[in-house]
Each structure stands twice: as C-alpha cells, then as structure tokens.
Amino acid sequence: MVENLKDKTINGLLWSFIESFSLQGIQFFIGIVMARFLLPSDYGLIAMLAIFLGISQIFIDGGFSAALIQKRTRTEIDFSTVYYFNIIISFMFYGILFFIAPYISSFYNLPELTIITRVISLNLVIASFSAVARTKLTIDVDFKTQAKVSLSSVLVSGSVGVFMALNNYGVWALITQSVLNTLLNTLIIFYFIRWRPIFVFSVDSFKSLFPFGSRLLLSQLIGSIYVNLYSLVIGKKFSSEDLGFYSRADTFSQFPTTSITVILSRVTFPILSSISNEDGYLKNVYKKYLQLTGYLVFPIMFLIIGVANPLIELLLTDKWIDTVILLQILCLGFIWDPIGSLNLNLLYVTGNSKLILRLEILKKTIAIIILIISIPFGLISIAIGRALYSFIAVYINSYYSGKFIKFNYFTQMKLISPYYLLALSMGGLVYLSTFFISGIIFKLIFGVIFGVGYYISVSYFFRFEPLLSLIDIVTKLYRQNIKTK
16 A cells, blocks of 8 residues: 555656646746736736636635545545536626626726636636546546646647737737636546536535535635735735736746645645545655655745846846845745645645634734735835745644644654755855856856755755655656666
C-alpha cells in the first residue's frame, strides 16, 4: 500500500505540475505581453473585473466537486446529480451577472464594463458542463489526462490571446483567451474521458452531498470575495494606475504559490481522503507533504524577492518599477499560503466542512479589519496588511487541523524551519549580489543560477529529506523512460 500510495503521489504530482504550469505559464506570459503594450492604468481596468471572475470560478469548481471526492461511497447517481446542479446554478448566476452588469460599470464609471462582464461571465456556464468530468479524473489521480486537456486548450487560446494583444485589442485579448480556453477545455475533456451523465437527478443524493458541499462552497466564496476585494477597494479609492501596480505585484507573487498550492492540493486531497481513517498513517504522510511543500515554496519566493528589481525591469520595463516593493512585501506573506492550504486539506478529508466555514468567517473578519486599517496609509500599507494576514491565517489553519492528528503549529514550523532559514539566507545573498553586478539580464541570470545552486548544494550537504526524495523520483522516472525505450 505504501509503494502504491507513493507511486500515485509521484505520478499525480508530475502530471499536475505539467498541467498547472502549462496553463498558468501561458496565462502568465499573456499578462507579461499585455503589460508591455499597455500602461499600468490600462491594466488596472482589467483588474477591476477580478472579483467577478473569482466568484464565477468558485461556482465552477465549488464545494460539490470536493464533496464527491470526499465521499467514499459515491455512485453514478451522485455524479449525475452534481452535474445537473452545476449547470442549473451556472445559468442562474449568469443571469444575475448579466442583469447587474450595468450597475458594475456604473460603480466604476466605465460603460464598457457592461458588455465585458456579460461576455466573460459565459465562462461560468461553459465550465459547468465539464466540472464533474474533471472531478472524476481528480478522484482517480489522473492528472495526465487533465494535463493533455489543459495543454491543448491553453496553447490554442493562448496563441489567440497573444496575437490579439500584439494587435492592440487590449482587454478583449484577455477576454477572448479566457472564454476560448474554457470552451476548448470543456470539449476536449469529454473527448478524452468519454464519460456521460445518466438522466437522473436524485434528491436523496443531493441531500447527502449538500451539508459538506454547501459549507465548503460558502467558505470558498468568502475567501474569493476577500481576495478580490483588494482590486475593488484599490480601484475605487486609488487611481487605475495604482491598481495596475498592485495587480501586477499580486499576480507575480501569487503565480508560484498558487501553482504549487493547486498542484499539491489536487493530489493530496484525494490521496489523504483515501487514508482518512488511519490516523497514524495520515499523520506520517502529511508530514512528508508538509516538508515537500516548504522545501519547494520557500526558495522560490525568496528568490523572487532577491531578483525582484531586475525581474520587473526586464519583463515589464521600468515604467512598472513601483511594482517592486509591493511584490517583495506580498511574497513575504504569500510564502505561507501553500502551508495553510495543506492544513485545510486535513479538515477537508475529515469532513469538517462546518469547522472550515467557521474558520473562514473568523479569518476573513480579521482580514477585512486589517484592510480597513491599512487603506488610509497607502498601497505599501495595504500590501503589508495582506502579508500580515497570511501569517495569521496559517496559524489558525494549523492550530485546528493539528488537533486532528496531534501535530500542532509549532511542531509543524519546527519541521520546516531549516528550509525557511536556508531559503532566507539564499534570498539575502541574491539580493546583495544585484548591487555588485551590472546589467539587468546579468543580474537576473546570476541571481537565479547562484540562488538555485546555493540552495541545492547546502540541502545536499545536510541531506535534507525532500531533496533526497526528489532525486529518488527523478531517478525512478529516468529508469522508467530508459526501459520504455
């Protein structure tokens, strides 16, 4: 069982990594292209739609998909019930967004947002048709098929988006890319999986999934509203240029953590769910996931902090230089998000959706208080408040999840502190090196090579377990590739 679980984890992580980074990598590239051709104030206009896109995405990938994964005795009736529910709810919310679109444009005093909101909200309806099919693949830890689907759709839609951005289509490049990507995802996933729902909607099935799914959906919705509240507040209280700087810093700082969080959460959730009744085994497996998460996330974030200045100047040009300090501050906070998400997974797999909802309300109440206090002091103060909230959130998550496996916050921090301290020293050395090297490209190249080399070398010297495990995985994959040839 141990080897089987290890193999599922390796394959799941590998293909989830390919899918997430292919999808987010292309989207990240599109953002860079658009940022080079648009002013910060232009990009701020795009960020104003973030809250509506975020809420829509929650209803696409919301709590009922997670309820199917968490339920161990799921049936085809359960899958079909959730499938039809997703479609009904997506049409309902699209109708709401269609109706309130003029009020959204009036709030920002931008008439063009009416048609933009109505078009981009089509994502909600389109994606609802494939949500359950993707859930079935996640239950089977089949991220290879998901990688094929995402890679195919993102390459086509991404190419169209880049072409439109280069030809001065502005915000419509992003909208077209987004809707086309969702449409292709839905069509291609049904080609690969060949799953079709049966014509059944079971009230009993819905009732069995509703307690867990509805609470989880509500907690995710609260989280999404909070995250996107920053764009709403900054867009209203500050200039669109300020929002452009903040949104770029937010995107750059969240890109690595969001990608890693998505990868690990999608893989660990179904696997931890399968061993949720084995407390001792669950704790040991969780420890390994925690070590791997910290070992991967910490150096990436501190490396971005170290090379933030040349990175922004090279990718976005010096007109975005005010983004640097915001990026560095946000990275210090977002570095803890994957750890917090991993802790939440423990609550998911034990079925504690009621506790998850209560914690979400508690955390977001604290977060909004911090945001309100920080607004009068400017963008830097808002970024510091956002980073502070991340520290508080990871403590709350780990405090409650730790009770279930007797693995509290301080024990968790002690386990991953060597990786944090090593990454911190690496980031500091990389940052100092930028003062002694001339040329933006040379600063960036040297910083990355030196930082990665330093981190891996010291890790190997101290025989850090996550590095040895990664070497073992790479060796195993290489041997498998040799055998197939």
